[in-house]
Amino acid sequence: TIYLDNHATTRCDPRVVAAMLPFFSEDYGNAGSVGHGFGERAREAVDRSRQQIAAAIGASADEVVFTSGATESNNLAIRGVAERPRRRGDHLVSVQTEHRAVLDPLARLAARGWRVTLLGVEQHGLPLAGWLDPQKVAEAIQDDTCLVSVMLAGNEIGVVQPIAEIAAVCRARGVLLHCDATQAVGKIPVDVRSLGVDLMSFTAHKLYGPKGIGALYARGRDPVVRLEPQIFGGGQQGGRRSGTLNVPGIVGFAAAVGLCVEELESEAARQGALRDRLADAVLGSIAGAELCGPALDAKTPSGAPARLPNNLNVAFGDVDGESLMLAMPQLAVSSGAACSSTDPEPSHVLRALGLSPEQARATLRIGLGRFTTAEEVETAAALIPQAVAKLRGMGRT
Ligand code: PLP
Numbered sequence: 001t002i003y004l005d006n007h008a009t010t011r012c013d014p015r016v017v018a019a020m021l022p023f024f025s026e027d028y029g030n031a032g033s034v035g036h037g038f039g040e041r042a043r044e045a046v047d048r049s050r051q052q053i054a055a056a057i058g059a060s061a062d063e064v065v066f067t068s069g070a071t072e073s074n075n076l077a078i079r080g081v082a083e084r085p086r087r088r089g090d091h092l093v094s095v096q097t098e099h100r101a102v103l104d105p106l107a108r109l110a111a112r113g114w115r116v117t118l119l120g121v122e123q124h125g126l127p128l129a130g131w132l133d134p135q136k137v138a139e140a141i142q143d144d145t146c147l148v149s150v151m152l153a154g155n156e157i158g159v160v161q162p163i164a165e166i167a168a169v170c171r172a173r174g175v176l177l178h179c180d181a182t183q184a185v186g187k188i189p190v191d192v193r194s195l196g197v198d199l200m201s202f203t204a205h206k207l208y209g210p211k212g213i214g215a216l217y218a219r220g221r222d223p224v225v226r227l228e229p230q231i232f233g234g235g236q237q238g239g240r241r242s243g244t245l246n247v248p249g250i251v252g253f254a255a256a257v258g259l260c261v262e263e264l265e266s267e268a269a270r271q272g273a274l275r276d277r278l279a280d281a282v283l284g285s286i287a288g289a290e291l292c293g294p295a296l297d298a299k300t301p302s303g304a305p306a307r308l309p310n311n312l313n314v315a316f317g318d319v320d321g322e323s324l325m326l327a328m329p330q331l332a333v334s335s336g337a338a339c340s341s342t343d344p345e346p347s348h349v350l351r352a353l354g355l356s357p358e359q360a361r362a363t364l365r366i367g368l369g370r371f372t373t374a375e376e377v378e379t380a381a382a383l384i385p386q387a388v389a390k391l392r393g394m395g396r397t
Contacts, residue, residue, distance in 0.1 A: 002376045003332045006206075006310060006369030007155045007183060012252070013208040013370070019255035020210065023248040031245045032236060042247045049254030056257045057200070058191035059217050065240045066250055069214035070182040071101040072230075073201035074149075076216050076241065077178040078105045080227030081147045081199070082114055088175070089144020091115045095132055095151070096352040097159075102149055102180055103348075121159075124353040127295045128306055130159035138169045148177050152195075153184035156336070156349040156365055157293025158311025160188065162300050167196030176225060182206055186260030187308055188268065192217050198225050204249065208370055209256030213249030263370070271368045272309035274377045278366065279312050281381035286388050288317040292336075292350060292363060312366040315355065319391050321363050327387040331380055336363035 003011070023045060029038025031046045050061045067073045082092060094106055096118045103118075110116045117140045122131045137148060148170050153160050163179055170177040178199040184190055186207030192200055203214035218240070219225045233242030260267075279296055283289050292313040298306040313336075316324070321335025336347035337360075346360035355363075364384070368377075 001330055001332050002379060004366045004368060004372065004376075004380060005332045005334050006367035006372075007158075007365065008334060008367070009205045009211065010208045010369050011371055012205075012210055013256060013259060015259060016209055016252045016255045020248040020252040023251050027247075029247075031247055032234065042245075045247060045251050046245055049250045052254040053215060053257050054217075056190075056261050057185065057202075057217060058193050060220060063192075063217055063220040065216045065218060065237055066245060066253075067214045067216055067241060068212055068246075069205070070099075070180065070201045070203035071214075073203070073214050073216035074099075074101045074178075074180055075105050076227060076230050077199040077201060077218075078102065078147065078149060079109070079230055081176055081178070081225075082109050083228040084146075084226060085228070088146045089142075091117070091142050091145045092147050092149065093117045093119065093137060093140045093145055093175075094149040095119050095121065095161075097121050097130060097132075097154060097156075097349045098149065098151055099155055099180060099182070102151070106149070121352060124292065124350075124355055125290075127298050128159075128300065129353055130154055130157045130293045130349070131300065131306060132161050132166070134162055134165040134169050137166050138173075141169070141173045141175055145173070145175050148175055149180070150177070151180040151183075152190065152200075153181070153188065153308050154293070154311075154349065155183045156347060157313045157353070158183070158308035159294050160184070160300070160304065160306050160308065162302065162304070163195045163197060165302065171196060183308065186257060186264070187310060188305070189264065192219070204253035204256055207256050207260050210249050210252045213246050213253045215253070267370060268309045271370075271372065274372060274374060275310060275312050275366075275368050277374075278368075278377050278381050279314075282312075282314055282384050285385045286316065289388075290315045290317070292353065292355070310368040312368075313350075313363060314366075315350075315359055315363045316388055317359065317362055318395065319362055319388050321361055323391055324364060324384075324387055327391055328383050331383060334365045334367075335361070336365065337361045 027041040029042040031042040033039025179197040185202040200217040205211040294306040350360035
């Protein structure tokens, strides 16, 4: 099977696995243990890894809080700000096209009395479909807004949001900005200071690292961003997130981030070219097929690329995405039919772009990755049009 679902998760790079192995059965100490070498070696590994991960995003080590993944990081950022006893107020601003790991914590807060404004995005068919105009953020901020949360890169249509511009708007109004950078870190350059974010979530398993380990960047000065902890216990990580540190996970996370930084430019160019080739084949040979999200070469008004190089999302109009997946068992892709097995609704992201439920179901999301080869792309480029033609043929009989 050809794996083209790298937005869902990525293969753990064998070099990452090799870096992790000693920390399972040799240096297996608790990084919180004092007075023996096992604890010291674990602590040193954690410190080194924290430093490496922080450096990769332009942060300092004390600004990185390890979590179980981006879902937890998003919860810690959003609830951590909203539930602070001393806060600016009870209003939060976010976007309709965020991941469920942002929208659900916001919905829970809304059910408990907070006010949440969800902004709309540029519509399907426009060159910047899915893009959020920073002006909308400026208009949504109120005197009691405590947090704005906007993702850096979309997990369905790969749209890259103008975070630096949004951060400038937030800073001018004294409002904190959280950014879910889960799909961006390791794929495009990410620097917390040039983005101007106060809080930023990311996770290892989307960048060829292990599952179950993520991080939240929380700005440590000018001024310090204070969070209400969400998990209480042994007081690890300065009390910001209790729990024994996942040492092998943290070591793997750092190794994975390091490889991504080293290979970022060459991989973005290589995957971008393969993605463009696949897009040409699919859009060029299937009648009625349309690109979802920003144009492949779209630039934001400030001149930045508006789409992740590894993302492709296509609407077929009359061919159901799930049926299409079943017709191509050789391809591991994802459809806009349901974003998770617990959610029977068609993709809320595609719906927010203005697609009808039927149109949103008739889509495929393709995520290329480090291990995707040119041969695999050629195979996919042949299989998808064949499968669409077959299903259309069946529909007519
Ligand atoms: N945010 C975005 C944009 C994602 O794509 C994902 C992945 O599913 C998450 C958050 C959740 O990440 P994790 O699986 O590490 O909890």
